[in-house]
Amino acid sequence: MKFVVSSSELLYHLQAVSRVVSSKSTIPILENILFELSEGKLTITASDLESTMVTSMSLENVEGEGVIALPAKILLETLKKFPEQPITFDISMDTKGVDIITDKGKFSVIGLDGDEFPEIPKVDVDKASHLQLPASLVLSGINKTLFATADDELRPVMNGILIEMSPESLTFVASDSHKLVRYQRSDATTEFSSSFILPKKPASFLKNVLVKEDGDISIDFDDKNAFFQMENHQLVCRLVEGNYPSYNAVIPQDNPNKIIINRQEVVNSLGRVSLFSNQASNLVKLSINGDELMVSAQDIDFSISAYEKLSCQYDGQPIEIGFKSAFLAELLDNISTDDVVMELADPARAGIFLPVDNDGPEDELMLLMPMMINA
Missing domain, CATH: 3.10.150.10 (DNA Polymerase III, subunit A, domain 2)
Structure with missing residues (x-):
């Protein structure tokens, strides 16, 4: 079996499937990637038994057909070092010896019998x-x-x-x-x-x-x-x-307190203020009163504290609520709009976070459980 392939194109396909390969597999063949050449098409498969990824590419310069498993790590690391060029795979189906030939050299590895590679599951038509x-x-x-x-x-x-x-x-x-x-x-x-x-x-x-x-x-x-x-x-x-x-x-339905905040301003403030929070709890406190949002944190053990005041749009009773800073920042980072609506009921119930414009076919809702604020 023999074929010629672009080094960069092959690397792209190998990288797509190689994420499935487990380096700690108890089944040695799963540390390999399956190559199957048939009718001018190279099909590349990787599996960890839980997941199987398959990709394919059409080739023009092909001799013979067959299936063989090649070591994933050495193949990937070698191809990463190649500049873009045509490379030839010359594979002996009898010995499983593989020669990877370039203009300047030859790299030889031993493959495994491709028939030992786990079969891809088939869909159960009756239950699908x-x-x-x-x-x-x-x-x-x-x-x-x-x-x-x-x-x-x-x-x-x-x-x-x-x-x-x-x-x-x-x-x-x-x-x-x-x-x-x-x-x-x-x-x-x-x-x-x-x-x-x-x-x-x-x-x-x-x-x-x-x-x-x-x-x-x-x-x-x-x-x-x-x-x-x-x-x-x-x-x-x-x-x-x-x-x-x-x-x-678990999604609170009646949340009378609605605050509109600038997402990035709050994320930036959390990044600064949370440095002064207790390292174990990572607690930050949000205090909302009128058009002002105060983000604060303290670590009593080290006698450090910080607060910042940000502008917001709010019409409701003053409220204080605590959140884990890392969770709050991560959640805000994943909302798509610049302004975010935060809906709160009371300090003991989850906060709801919504994009300020949530009217189209997309309906996006995020919820974060609060933390107790120490008196």
């Missing part, structure tokens, strides 16, 4: 649901929610993004119990109602490849796996099993 969405919409849903997923071994359902579809909307939800994000699109609907939990790791794979995808993405899912078919890539991943908590139940 199908939907087709713009790649940009799926990317927006992942971008808006991925940061809010948890790392909770005891509650694995929290370690992913809940994707709900219905005749009314498509909803992406993520929560780590401290913060919650709900991103809805009324311009993406289905004739059926269903849902699945996309694990964090394959969600981050999708985020990386969808940036370079145009057009639609085809999604099929059954009770165990989800299959994402894009123009240049395919991702198959095992879904998180279990029922996602009733997230709507």
Whole structure:
């Protein structure tokens, strides 16, 4: 088996799938990337058993067909050092010896039998649901929610993004119990109602490849796996099993205190003031009175404190509420508008954060649980 390929094009495809490769796998072949040459097309596959990423490229200068697994790390590191040039892969299917030939040299490695590579799961047609969405919409849903997923071994359902579809909307939800994000699109609907939990790791794979995808993405899912078919890539991943908590139940409905703040001003202020907060709690206090928002923090143990006053739009009773600074800054960083509406009921209930312009097909809501303010 022999083929010629552009070094930079091959590197691009390898980098797309290599994020799936686990360096700590107990199955040696999973530290390899599968190359399958057939009918002038090179299909490249990587897997960690939980997720499988596939990409393909058309080649013109090809001899023979076959399948072989090649070591991911040495292949990637070598290609990164090459300038753009055509390189030849000369593969002996009998010995699994691989010669990578350039104008100036030859690099030899030993591959593994490609037949030992795990098979890609197939969709269960009897249990499967199908939907087709713009790649940009799926990317927006992942971008808006991925940061809010948890790392909770005891509650694995929290370690992913809940994707709900219905005749009314498509909803992406993520929560780590401290913060919650709900991103809805009324311009993406289905004739059926269903849902699945996309694990964090394959969600981050999708985020990386969808940036370079145009057009639609085809999604099929059954009770165990989800299959994402894009123009240049395919991702198959095992879904998180279990029922996602009733997230709507934790969103406060009656929030009489509404404040409009400049998002970036508050983020910048948090960056300065939080340096003076207790390192263990990272607590900052927001005091709102009239058209003034005061951001303050203190660390009694080291006798340090700080406050800054910012302007805001507020018509309501004075209120003080505490938040973990890092969570509040992260949440504000992920809202798309310059101005943000903050809705509060009382210091013991969660704060709601909304873009100031939330009227189109996008409905974006973020929630942050408060912290107790020491008297």
